[in-house]
Amino acid sequence: MFGKKQEPDPKLEEVSNNLLVELKEYSADSDEYAKILSHYVKVEEIRNPKRDRQFSWDTVIISAANILGIVVIVAYEQKHVFTSKGLGERIKPKI
Helix, strand or coil: CCCCCCCCCHHHHHHHHHHHHHHHHCCCCCHHHHHHHHHHHHHHHHHCCCCCCCCCHHHHHHHHHHHHHHHHHHHHHHHCCCCCHHHCCCCCCCC
16 A cells, blocks of 8 residues: 555566666667667666556645544534524424
């Protein structure tokens, strides 16, 4: 769930390191460099997938504040009676 990280796959790390070694052999403007770089990017995406369900701390704080507000209102309602004069003025059903 939250905070758990998967152990890195040693095979993927080895492939990534080998690709980096190969990148050093070519100049940045060669076709081989571009091919190796695209392979490296793919391997890195597999090694470190993007998390789709990341949460924002702003959202967590806002949610906690809302829950705290609800708890305060419920606690107030339990200790204090809400009175209204409009309640006595309601239309009574005729029997």
